[in-house]
Amino acid sequence: MMNKTQVRNSLLLLLTATIWGVAFVAQSVGMDYVGPFTFNMVRSLIGGIVLIPCIFLLGRLNSPEKYMQKEKAKVGILNDRASKADERKTLLKGGICCGILFSLATNIQQIGIQYTTVGRAGFITACYIVIVPILGMVFFHKKSRALIWGAVALALVGLYLLCMTDDFGIGKGDILVLICSVLFSLHILVIDHFSPKVDGVKMACIQFLVCAVFSAVPAFLTETIRISGLLAAWAPILYAGVLSCGVAYTLQIIGQKNMNPTVASLILSLESCISVLAGWVILGQKLTAREILGCVLMFGAIVLAQMPEKRRGN
Template sequence: MPRSLSPSTLAHILLLGVVAVWGVTFVLVKDALNDASPLLFNLLRMTLATIALVIINHRHLRNINRTSLISGLIVGLFLAAGYQFQTAGLARTTAAKSAFITGLVVVFVPLFTIVPILRPANAHAPRWTTAIGALLAFSGLLFLTTPAGTTWQNLFSSIGIGDILTLVCAIAFAGHLLSLAHTSHKVPTAQLATLQIGTAAVIMAVTLPLGGKPHLTITLRLLIALGITSLVATAAAFTIQSWAQQHLPPTHTALLLTLEPVFAALTSVLFLHEHLGQRALIGAALILTGIAITELTATPSELPTHPV
């Protein structure tokens, strides 16, 4: 009889699978946006994820109190903002760029905890290495998003609107992680997961007109993208990540999570035939280095390390 996998080994495998799925979703969504407008895609994705989580967690939703409801609303607001800006930006930039810029959330979270009121009770002030990680990451951002020959005078005008929207998405996701850190210890996981996804779906329905006239063409690639992003990358991945991180050292989790934009870049080359030039590759490498330094040298705490 073969030996069963240890919880640690299984956690490594499952979290790597989750990270791979998160990376692939950039390509899936980018392709699916040919068949659905960005904000409508988000609404469909979150609605399906909400239905799945309600079915899975219905027994835990019977005793929702005021604290759970408020927490779910706050966390869901940041989550919705993150996805709205991310998908709107993805429609205007490449999947690989979107993934690397979104990865800056790992740098924004410790930077924001410099402000005491934003710092969760169980977190410490960021170390000096956070500044080095941030400097490398933001230097990489400039290389990734601007063409050769860019000067300080035309710096901002040379950055594409899709890249700017994605940067705002990373800031929103950082707010999502910090709000999770402030509320997750007060609310049962099943309740908070369902409420935040449900809140995001409602906000996406309200803000749908902001994206212009929505359009939808039912195709196989759209259905596949919706199925994977809502059921696998949201509902299932959140559950798997919560379990896996209980059995992994923080440094192992950090290293695995830095692979997300790598998976996105590889799949964008294979399936969308996107290519990063030499300058963009240098930028991507700097961003990954900055993320790794920020994650691996962070003071251990219970801060979540990735958006849902």
């Protein structure tokens, strides 16, 4: 049976996928006014800034005595100053690694979408549900149950029905989005590595600020940044910055604590289903029978992945 922490974390990841799914609408509208690097730079900067008061508030709410007890129990030493220095170093390392991967993945995805269809990009990006367990097994020696591999296969079929058109081929955009999917897979595994060791909100804040800096360089070199364009796209930029970045990616980091990264990637891949539903509700785009079947299979894969493992008798 799943414990309360696993249920809570699963719900947090589901909320993350919901926010990301709706964010496809915001990104589509925002790209009518600003370039991809500019969009990512501004939304990441907003996401980082939004988290600064949250970090301050959470720090004030936490009792210093409880914090010291946790640190001593975690490290098992009395040298608190050295313990805090090590924690800050780990936090900075995790934030920078996540920020670099996040920046590369989101910017390559935005460029790749220009050379392929949204459906193909959605399917190829969501292939991280297959890449995550493979990379985890190869590099981190993380084993996944046969039930989870079955859920992965079911989710892939659902994603194909949901996103792909009949004429399948590999082009320049498809290759770029595939690279993006690999980067997102590494991003999930890096979060899985660092999130149990550091404050998730602080790491998310560093991640966004790093991404903003990395996106700013190509934005100023290759795009024309106009205030009028930013003002015209204020609503989608705020949604992408505050909710998609500031809230959702922080929920991802918190929700992935003590979660199997393969299961986490399956839940997060629901953003493909939710993006179709958001397009239907917000933009009036209708769902075909094939797309509805894809959504059903995706939800079935999530349920399958969450089923407890049968224990053998002693």
